[in-house]
Amino acid sequence: MSNDSLDPRVNRLKLGDAGAVIKVEEGENWNVYEVFHQEKRGAHHEHVGCVHAPDPQLALVFAKEQFARRKKCVNLWVVRSADILAFDAEDEDMFENNLEKNYRDASGFKVMEKINKFKQSK
């Protein structure tokens, strides 16, 4: 390649021939870690994405660089993606709520009606 880059740093690299084959091997970009971000004390850690890293310590370093370089952050977790256990997406229907589950909700219990009725009856 002719050394005619506008970037003197590129010219100094003395780049090889354009047809040269460079192949990255499978696994060379390491493993994948899921990243959880805590925005402030007292908040939950929330999943924000993932990073490639060779081990958990470096995953934390990369996670800080990738997910905490602007907005507020007080803590990060990383977890190897392979260690995440999740339900199958196809089983989503098991989370569907029975509409008559108000016995589990605060709204299912009307105390004021009863109190008022009691007061009026006196």
Added chain:
Amino acid sequence: MYGGGYIFDEPNGKQLREEKQHDDPEKLAAFEARITRGEKIEPGDWMPAEYRRQLIRLIEQHAHSEIIGALPEGTWITRAPGFKRKLALIAKVQDEIGHGQLLYNAAETLGKSREAMINDLLSGKSKYSNVFNYPAETWADVTVIGFLIDAAAIVNQVANAKGSYGPYCRALERICYEESFHLKQGHDAFIELATGTPVQKQMLQEALNRWWQPIMHFFGPPDKTSQHSEKLMQWKVKMASNDEMRNQFLESYVPKIWELGLTLPDPNLRKDPETGRWQYSDPDWDEFFRVINGGGPCNEERLQVRKWAEEHGRWVRKALMNPQERRALPVA
């Protein structure tokens, strides 16, 4: 917009072909109904093989564009005029690399490894946005990239963020937030030159003249010639046609260029008062295809620099490698 080009023949390519033959009509109907309801598709969901292929192509090429796009600007870090501009440019270039990683991760959830994507970039099988095959000759070129190329990318990314694939939308949300800083710092540097000395003004006008055609190419060939993709629109992979996005870009940004007393090198550029749409001369599409297929002024240098980085970083990656690690693709 990120060009045509190759998708992949992964080790699991065979599996994809089988999946395609067996696109179960019942599952397909449920999948399409979910998208029509405005729900997102997540990595573990059943999806048509063609949906998976097209998304991998789109997200992968978007990722490559972020990584390669950092090169013409990175060139100017050492020569940025002043400390504040230098800091902003370093931050922007770091963001672009970060965006590339977010996008590679989103594409990986669909089953193609990051290594396979990088190999397809290095071998020239996979494309990236054509604008990055042009050089940034002066500091004014950097301001045109920072203002107008980022503006064009935002038009595209804001549209895609409303698409159907969850991991891509989540990545784009973060990207759009950071791009708004890129656009603002680019606009600021652009205004500084436009309102500066006659020499600065002339430098900016010349950069604008050089970049106008690549910018018009940015959104891809006109709708009348590009392959019509009704299915991709229905599946919310493609969110707006090339011409629609180009028109939206012109609507938002041409006035911002003209108000600074600059001109654009197209005598036919004007807004039709009746239709409200912008009219312009057709840019040279033969040139577009020539450059995308390797004939541009910087194609060779861009790939060479990427290859150099892979080759010279390999010993670091290998030294840190832990062979005991149990590998997996991103979960979400």
